[in-house]
Amino acid sequence: MRSNLPLGILSGVKSAYAVVGDGSRMTDGLPPVPATTSLRQDRTVTVFLWILQILLALALLAAGGGKLAKPYEQTAEAMPWARRFSAGQVKTIAALEVLAGLGLILPAATGIAPVLTPLAATGTALIMIGAIVTHARGKEWSQIGPGVVLLVIAAVIAWGRFGPYAW
Numbered sequence: 513m514r515s516n517l518p519l520g521i522l523s524g525v526k527s528a529y530a531v532v533g534d535g536s537r538m539t540d541g542l543p544p545v546p547a548t549t550s551l552r553q554d555r556t557v558t559v560f561l562w563i564l565q566i567l568l569a570l571a572l573l574a575a576g577g578g579k580l581a582k583p584y585e586q587t588a589e590a591m592p593w594a595r596r597f598s599a600g601q602v603k604t605i606a607a608l609e610v611l612a613g614l615g616l617i618l619p620a621a622t623g624i625a626p627v628l629t630p631l632a633a634t635g636t637a638l639i640m641i642g643a644i645v646t647h648a649r650g651k652e653w654s655q656i657g658p659g660v661v662l663l664v665i666a667a668v669i670a671w672g673r674f675g676p677y678a679w
Contacts, residue, residue, distance in 0.1 A: 554677070561672045565620070565629070568665050569613040572636065576609025593646050593655070605639070612636045616669070620679065630673035636666040 579587050584599035594602050615632025619625050640663035647655040673679075 557672065557677050561669060561677055564665050564669050565616045565633075568633075568636065568662065568669065569616040571662060572609045572613030572616070576606040576611075576613065579603070579606035580610065593650050593652060596646070596650065608635070608639060612639065620673075623679075626679045630670045630678070633666045633669035633673060637663055637670060640666060 579591075579594075579602060582590075584594070584602055587602055588594040597605075612632045612635050615628050616636070617629075619628035619632075640659050644656055644659040644663065647653070647659060
C-alpha cells in the first residue's frame with residue numbers, strides 16, 4: 513500500500529518492528545514496545561504529529577515572515593509588544609521563528625538530520641515562553657492564549673519526536 517504523504521512521514525514506521533522472545537516488539541534499537549501497541553496506532557500518532565508540525569510551521573512562517581517583510585515601524589505599530597524591543601531584536605525573533613518553522617518540516621521530510629525537528633520544536637517552545645512572558649509584562653492578556661496554544665503544540669511535537677515516535 514503506497515501513501516500519498518510527503519517523503520519521510522511513514523518511513524520510520526514501515527517495517528521497524530521485530531518480535532522479541534516475550535512477545536513485545538523491538539523498534540530499531542529503541543526499548544521494546546508492548547505487543548498491544550499496534551502499527552496502526554503508531555501510524556495514527558505519526559500522522560497526527562505531522563499535522564501538528566505542519567500547522568505550527570505555517571504559523572511560525574507566517575508570523576516570522578511577516579515581521580521580516582515589514583519595516584520595524586509597521587511591525588511596532590501593529591504589535592505593541594514590539595515597541596519594547598529594538599528593530600534588531602524584533603528581526604532576530606522573526607528570523608528564529610522562520611528557522612523554527614523550516615526546522616519543523618525540512619529535516620524530517622528530507623531525512624537529513626531529522627533530530628533537528630524535535631530541536632526546532634524545543635526552540636519554538638522557548639520562543640513561546642518568551643512571548644507569553646512579554647505579553648504578560650505588557651498586560652496584553654488577549655495575546656497570551658495563542659502563545660500558550662503554540663507552546664503546547666511545540667511541547668507535544670518535542671515529546672513525540674524525541675520520545676516514542678522518533679524517526
